[in-house]
Amino acid sequence: RPLVRLEGVSKIFSNGTVALQDMTLDVRQGEFISLLGPSGCGKSTVLRIIAGLGDPSAGSIDWPTSGHDASGKAHPEISFVFQEPTLMPWATVFGNVWLPLRLKGVSKAAARDEVLAALQMVGLDKFADAYPRELSGGMKMRVSIARALVTRPKLLLMDEPFAALDEITRFKLNNDLLHLWEKFGWTVIFVTHSVFESVYLSNRIVVMAARPGRVVNDMAVDAPYPRE
Numbered sequence: 298r299p300l301v302r303l304e305g306v307s308k309i310f311s312n313g314t315v316a317l318q319d320m321t322l323d324v325r326q327g328e329f330i331s332l333l334g335p336s337g338c339g340k341s342t343v344l345r346i347i348a349g350l351g352d353p354s355a356g357s358i359d360w361p362t363s364g365h366d367a368s369g370k371a372h373p374e375i376s377f378v379f380q381e382p383t384l385m386p387w388a389t390v391f392g393n394v395w396l397p398l399r400l401k402g403v404s405k406a407a408a409r410d411e412v413l414a415a416l417q418m419v420g421l422d423k424f425a426d427a428y429p430r431e432l433s434g435g436m437k438m439r440v441s442i443a444r445a446l447v448t449r450p451k452l453l454l455m456d457e458p459f460a461a462l463d464e465i466t467r468f469k470l471n472n473d474l475l476h477l478w479e480k481f482g483w484t485v486i487f488v489t490h491s492v493f494e495s496v497y498l499s500n501r502i503v504v505m506a507a508r509p510g511r512v513v514n515d516m517a518v519d520a521p522y523p524r525e
C-alpha cells in the first residue's frame with residue numbers, strides 16, 4: 298500500500314489558473330521521487346497539497362497506511378524544507394533545530410540528544426551554539442535540513458532546497474542527502490528543475506509540464522553508480 302495516494306487531483310486558483318490538472322500519484326514507502334519540470338508546472342502546488350497547506354479543487358488525497366489516531370491526525374509525520382532556510386536569526390543553531398520539538402512541548406533538556414543527533418547527520422554538531430549569521434548559505438541549508446529531520450518524519454518534502462546555493466555546495470549537499478537517505482530510508486519528494494539533481498538523487502522521476510500543470514512522464518530510474 299502506498300504511503301500517500303493522489304487521485305485525479307486538480308487545483309484551480311480563484312483567478313482561473315489551472316495550477317494542476319488531474320494528477321494521480323502513488324508514493325510508496327522509501328521512494329526518493331523527484332518532481333521535475335519548468336517553473337509554473339505545479340510542483341510546489343503538489344507539495345503544498347500533500348502537506349495539507351492547501352486543498353485540492355478536485356480529486357482526493359489519501360494516506361492508506363495511517364489510521365486516524367486519538368488526536369485525529371490522519372497522516373504520518375511530514376517535514377517540509379523550503380528553498381530559503383528561514384532560520385530564526387535570534388536563536389542559535391540548537392534553538393532553530395529544537396523548534397519543531399519545542400512546538401510539540403519537548404523541553405530543551407529532553408530534546409538535546411535528538412537535536413544533536415540531527416545536527417550530526419548534517420555535519421554541524423560542532424555548531425550548535427553558533428548563530429545563523431555566522432554560517433554560510435550551505436550551512437544554513439544544512440540546519441534547515443536538520444530541523445526537518447529532528448521529528449523523524451515519515452515523509453520529507455523538499456521544494457528546490459538547493460536552488461539558491463553555488464554549484465559546489467549544492468553538489469556536496471546532494472551527496473550528503475543521498476547518503477542520509479540510503480542510511481535512514483525516508484520517503485522523499487524532491488522538487489527541482491535540475492535534470493542532473495533528479496537523475497543523481499532519485500529512484501523515480503515524475504516529469505511535469507506547465508499550462509496546465511500536469512504529469513507527462515513517470516519513470517523509475519536506476520542509480521547510475523554502485524550502491525554499497
Ligand code: ADP
Binds near residue numbers: 310510
Ligand atoms: P512550480 O512550483 O512548478 O513553479 P507552482 O505550483 O508554484 O509551480 O504554480 C503553478 C501555477 O499556479 C503557476 O502558473 C502559478 O503562477 C500559479 N499559482 C500558484 N499559486 C497561485 C495563487 N495563489 N494564485 C494564483 N495562481 C497561483
Ligand code: ADP
Binds near residue numbers: 414447449450481
Ligand atoms: P541509536 O539507536 O543509537 O539512536 P541509530 O543508528 O538508530 O542509533 O540512530 C542514530 C541517531 O540518528 C539517533 O539518535 C536518532 O536521533 C537519529 N535517527 C535515527 N533514525 C532516524 C530517522 N529515521 N530519522 C531521523 N533521525 C533518525
